[in-house]
Amino acid sequence: MNKVTRLQAVSHPLRLRILFALDVQEEARTSDLAAELGVAANKVSYHLSLMEKGGIIRKRTGEDARETWWSVITENLDMKEGEGSDSLAEDSRAATLASLEYLRSLVPALEPGESEERPNQSIMVTNAYLTTEQVKELADDLAALLHRARDLSDQNREQGNGRLYAVGAQLLPARAEQG
Structure with missing residues (x-):
């Protein structure tokens, strides 16, 4: 496959x-x-x-x-x-x-000023120039973070706690610049 x-x-x-x-x-x-x-x-x-x-x-x-x-x-x-x-x-x-x-x-729309509470959502995106070694290191860090999220989810599901959140990570090469 x-x-x-x-x-x-x-x-x-x-x-x-x-x-x-x-x-x-x-x-x-x-x-x-x-x-x-x-x-x-x-x-x-x-x-x-x-x-x-x-x-x-x-x-x-x-x-x-x-x-x-x-x-x-x-x-x-x-x-x-x-x-x-x-x-x-x-x-x-x-x-x-x-x-x-x-x-x-x-994810519901984020409307600034709608509530004084901080919303329970985060969206983080960046572009970065990285070496192959740095990409491997970051991929390991992201994998560990997602593994931790899965472990927490399993514990909470067993205990009947928590809400469903979508958690994801992508580390992809950017499209080559068009000249």
């Missing part, structure tokens, strides 16, 4: 919503996903089958043969360096933009 195939498997807003829902729930039935997302079950089923063909989710038959459970194959979402082709950078940017658009849809 190459990167482009995996990226195509999530290159639709509904598939991203399904992926995020499965990631939080760890495993869910088609009907549960349809109810949570407010989408017809046959539509969710169609997109689940495309995601399965793309190798990013797996299905398991429940005790009742009509019951299908789905879960994310997290190791197949890890985009390892050196996989793919020259067009991969563009595909990665497209997937990143699609992910960001979906994440933005989950």
Whole structure:
């Protein structure tokens, strides 16, 4: 399974919503996903089958043969360096933009002055000139931060605490400057 195939498997807003829902729930039935997302079950089923063909989710038959459970194959979402082709950078940017658009849809608009409380949201973006070694170091730091967020999420879910937040990180080469 190459990167482009995996990226195509999530290159639709509904598939991203399904992926995020499965990631939080760890495993869910088609009907549960349809109810949570407010989408017809046959539509969710169609997109689940495309995601399965793309190798990013797996299905398991429940005790009742009509019951299908789905879960994310997290190791197949890890985009390892050196996989793919020259067009991969563009595909990665497209997937990143699609992910960001979906994440933005989950976050209510920030209206300055609307509340005296500081909103529980942060959006941080920067461009930076980095060496290959610095990129590797930052990637390790980001991976550790996301791992910490996942651990906290698991603890809170077990205890019935917290709210759902979208947490993500991207470290991609910028598009070459056009002359």
